[in-house]
Amino acid sequence: xxxxxxxxxxxxxxxxxxxxxxxxxxxxxxxxxxxxxxxxxxxxxxxxxxxxxxxxxxxxxxxxxxxxxxxxxxxxxxxxxxxxxxxx
Numbered sequence: 001x002x003x004x005x006x007x008x009x010x011x012x013x014x015x016x017x018x019x020x021x022x023x024x025x026x027x028x029x030x031x032x033x034x035x036x037x038x039x040x041x042x043x044x045x046x047x048x049x050x051x052x053x054x055x056x057x058x059x060x061x062x063x064x065x066x067x068x069x070x071x072x073x074x075x076x077x078x079x080x081x082x083x084x085x086x087x088x
Contacts, residue, residue, distance in 0.1 A: 001076060001077070001078045001079065001080060002076070002077045002078070002079075002080035002081055003074060003075070003076050004074070004075040004076075004077070005072070005073075005074055005075075006071075006072070006073050006074075006075060007070060007071070007072050008033075008035070008062075008063075008064040008070065008071040008072075008073065009064060009070055010033075010064050010065070010066045010067075010068065010069055010070060010071075011063065011064060011066045012063065012064050013036075013061065013062045013063030013064060014060075014061045014062050014063070015061065016061075017061070018038065018059035018060055018061045019059065019060065019061065020056070020057050020058065020059055020060070021056040021057065021077060021081060022056075022057070022081065022082060023056035023057070023077045023078060023079055023080075023081060024055070024056060024057070024078055024079065025053060025054075025055065025056055025077070025078050026053070026054055026055070026056035026060075026075065026076070026077050027051065027052070027053045027075070027076040027077075027078075028046065028051065028052045028053075028062075028073055028074070028075055029050075029051045029073065029074045029076075030046045030047060030048055030049065030050050030051070030071065030072075030073050031048060031072040031073060031074060032048050032069075032070070032071065032072045033047075033048065033064055033065070033068045033069050033070055033071030033072065033073075034046070034047050034048075034064070034065035034067070034068025034069075034071065035062055035063070035064060035065065035068075035071045035073055036062065036063050036064075036065055037052055037054075037060065037061075037062045038060060038061045038062070039054045039055075039058050039059070039060045040058050040059055040060070041059075045065060047068070056077055
């Protein structure tokens with residue numbers, strides 16, 4: 001298991017292209033702001049206190065909702081990512 005704390009500026013995120021991670025499960029817990037997560041083409045907007053779990057190997061992307069201000073999100077990935085894998 002690996003935990004990653006991310007601070008994302010409004011409008012920032014993983015980019016236009018969906019990506020996959022070499023892991024089984026990914027969990028996002030939004031600590032502040034509003035985060036849009038798109039998994040396999042379906043988008044969900046999470047606000048502070050919301051959590052979302054999905055298959056890390058599914059094509060996905062994320063972005064901080066511009067009107068929601070900066071986002072702080074805790075990502076948990078299981079199993080841990082290889083050392084050479086980077087997150088957006």
